Amino acid sequence: MSTHEATVEHHTSTGLDNTKLAMWAFLGSECLFFGSLISTYLLYRNRVVTGPTPHEIYDIPFTSVSSFVLLMSSLTMVLALAAIQRGDHRGLRIWLLATAFLGLSFIGGQVYEFSTFVEEGLKLSTSTFGSSFFVLTGFHGAHVTVGILMLLALVGFSWAGRLEPASEGARKVELIGLYWHFVDIVWIVIFTVIYLVPTKG
Amino acid sequence: MTDLDAGTSMEHVVDPHMADHPSPRKYVNVAIILAILTAIEVAASYITGLSETTLIVTLMLLALVKFAMVGLYFMHLKFDSRTFRRFFVTGIILALLVFGAVLWLFFALGGPAPGLGA
Numbered sequence: 001m002s003t004h005e006a007t008v009e010h011h012t013s014t015g016l017d018n019t020k021l022a023m024w025a026f027l028g029s030e031c032l033f034f035g036s037l038i039s040t041y042l043l044y045r046n047r048v049v050t051g052p053t054p055h056e057i058y059d060i061p062f063t064s065v066s067s068f069v070l071l072m073s074s075l076t077m078v079l080a081l082a083a084i085q086r087g088d089h090r091g092l093r094i095w096l097l098a099t100a101f102l103g104l105s106f107i108g109g110q111v112y113e114f115s116t117f118v119e120e121g122l123k124l125s126t127s128t129f130g131s132s133f134f135v136l137t138g139f140h141g142a143h144v145t146v147g148i149l150m151l152l153a154l155v156g157f158s159w160a161g162r163l164e165p166a167s168e169g170a171r172k173v174e175l176i177g178l179y180w181h182f183v184d185i186v187w188i189v190i191f192t193v194i195y196l197v198p199t200k201g
Numbered sequence: 202m203t204d205l206d207a208g209t210s211m212e213h214v215v216d217p218h219m220a221d222h223p224s225p226r227k228y229v230n231v232a233i234i235l236a237i238l239t240a241i242e243v244a245a246s247y248i249t250g251l252s253e254t255t256l257i258v259t260l261m262l263l264a265l266v267k268f269a270m271v272g273l274y275f276m277h278l279k280f281d282s283r284t285f286r287r288f289f290v291t292g293i294i295l296a297l298l299v300f301g302a303v304l305w306l307f308f309a310l311g312g313p314a315p316g317l318g319a
Contacts, residue, residue, distance in 0.1 A: 014284065015282075016282055016284060016285075020285065021284065021285070021288070024284075024285045024288040024289055025288050027288075027289060027292065028288045028289055028291055028292025028293075028295075029292060030292070031289070031292030031293050031295065031296040032292060032295050032296050032299060034296070035293075035295075035296025035297065035299050035300055036296075036299050036303070038300070039299060039300040039303045039304070040303070042300075043303065043304070043307060060243065060246065060247075061243075064239070064243045067239060068236060068239060071232070071235050071236060071239060072232065072236070074232070074235075074271060074275050075228060075229065075231075075232035075275075077275070078225075078228045078274075078275050079225055079228060081222075082222070082224075082225045082228065085222070174277075177275075177276075178276055181271055181272075181275045181276045182276070184271055184275075185268055185271050185272060185276075188264055188267045188268050188271065189264060189268065191242075191264075192242065192260050192261065192263070192264035193264075196242060196243070196245075196246045196260050197256075197257055197260055197261075198246075198253055198256065198257075
């Protein structure tokens, strides 16, 4: 596709990029999805009949490091966008790979946390707290995993020259970036509401 | 010019629609503030002298500031069209309404809402 065709494609009745508008609509719907899961967790977390309570099982220092890692991945993501906005594809790939690495580190931490919880007696079916916790954080982890796959796809597209012209490439990177930052924003809420806000017991 | 200073002027940006996005240096500054706020959040959760209400309000305010900073600067809501902001804010408002509805259902169906002081 020529540069001219690519530019014409984005002339819309609203004057806005339709793909970006669709991404924001999707993120708005994701707010509802995670809002429901967080609501369910808050309603069930203190209804522990069997198994460990949140107070007994959470490892705040460990989760704090994971949160810091995910926050910093948002920084590397915007630096990737800034790189392609300058037409710097090498910089783009470096920052995208850094973002994917930080995302993988977060997921690794989550796998470790889940396996530790299971060893300590908290499983999906142990209590309503266990069910709501694993479903909420599991779905968030799944979103991070999808984000990592999209980041790696972008790296591949960049290597294959499929992010040209750079203005079109920047739009694609921005879309994936919006998704990635949303995943980070959701974790900001989860970290505070689920891990830091004190529970009874 | 360092890598962090790049992209601050129109001549370095390949897409004019994105020319008003912050510079990389500004992104780093925002990330530093986010890291400091996270450290304050974690430290606050370990302070034993705070009442539960004070702690919860403090934590929620800090989370709100972090949420807004990522949305406004990293997701460019501060610089992009207001339409995008409206889509996102509508989602957040609907999510809060869902939470309110679920809470109301728990009360309406009898018994206090578990996990919220019951």
